[in-house]
Amino acid sequence: MSWKKEVSEISDCILKENIDLSSYTTFKLSATGTVLEIQTKEAVKKILPILVKHKCDYRLVGWGANQILPDHSELIFIKLVFNFDHQDYFSSSKNEYILPASLGLNHLTSHASKFNLEGWEVFTGIPASLGGAIYMNAGTALGEIGPLVKDVTLITPDGSERVEIINEKSFSYRKNHFVKAGEVIVGATLIHRGTNPEIAGKIKTYLEYRKSSQPLATKNCGCVFKNATTYFQAGRLIDHMGLKGLNSGHLKVSPKHSNFMENTGGAKKDDFVNLVRVINAYSDRYLGIEFELEVKI
Ligand SMILES: Cc1cc2nc3c(=O)[nH]c(=O)nc-3n(C[C@H](O)[C@H](O)[C@H](O)COP(=O)(O)OP(=O)(O)OC[C@H]3O[C@@H](n4cnc5c(N)ncnc54)[C@H](O)[C@@H]3O)c2cc1C
Helix, strand or coil: CHHHHHHCCCEEEEEEEEEEEEHHHHHHHCCEEEEEEEEEEHHHHHHHHHHHHHCCEEEECCCCECCCCCCCCEEEEEEEEECCCCCCCCCCCCCEEEEEECCCCHHHHHHHHCCCCCCCHHCCCCCCCCHHHHHCHHHHHHECCCEEEEEEEEECCCEEEEEEECCCCCCEECEEECCCCEEECCCCCHHHHHHHHCHHHHEEEEEHHHHHCCCCCCCCCCCCEECCCCCCCCCHHEEEEEECCEEEEEEECCCCCCCEEEEECCHHHHHHHHHHHHHHHHHHHHHHCCCCCEEEE
């Protein structure tokens, strides 16, 4: 039996073949491919062994806020769309939160703002699913998600469930050190550091700062390059080289923040690769460095 036939017999899973994938990333680059939308942890447990048995490579996609997809991919993209009544769950504050990986960080920011949860201000303005944020150890100038994670529930490629208890070695800068190849994060327990009446104000101020300094209303993938150091921020260096507004096809270096690229409509992965190449050729020539990509291709 083919993998598609086997998967079609599993409930809580929708197979979408050869579809337009532009809406699966925040960059909205033109791309096509196959997506499996999975609604429950039990379905993830059944599906992974089928994909492994048929040697189908898969990749998780959360909000796609840190991913560049090729024009066409043979990978199967797994999108978790777990049912979760966030309005009900977040109607009161708790000491610990047991949350699904598909939940958006925006819900956590709103909840933190409402109940002044200390520590949760770090989520402010990061477009991400909880699973993607844990995988990337997402963070801002206010801190990272890592120290707020108590444990993470994963499904292994053979369909079994394991719980990773988080310690100080579980994360480093924008990295986790415990998700093994083929594993899927399905949920996590988050903690906070009590309450502090200043948190709501902190979130509001930081959100306003981000809105004023980043092109948040555009189609983008966040910061393209890692900062060489805190003093040598990629955006500033690109700006100093006069590359603000530089374009390749339908993609341009953002006039608002030079470490962002804006898709003005219909841009493709090749446009991205070209623009990165040009910026790195300039920085090699004038600064003697090449920028490392922050975003995943
Ligand atoms: C406008 C903008 C601003 C941004 N600002 C910030 C910022 O301030 N700080 C920051 O850290 N990042 C920032 N980013 C980048 C992005 O938001 C983060 O990297 C975020 O963690 C990505 O989450 P996601 O759900 O979109 O994951 P995706 O981009 O979909 O995936 C990221 C990686 O995680 C893996 N993954 C996703 N879900 C799972 C899962 N359930 N199980 C296993 N693996 C999984 C994917 O396979 C991929 O390798 C920004 C992006 C944009 C577009």
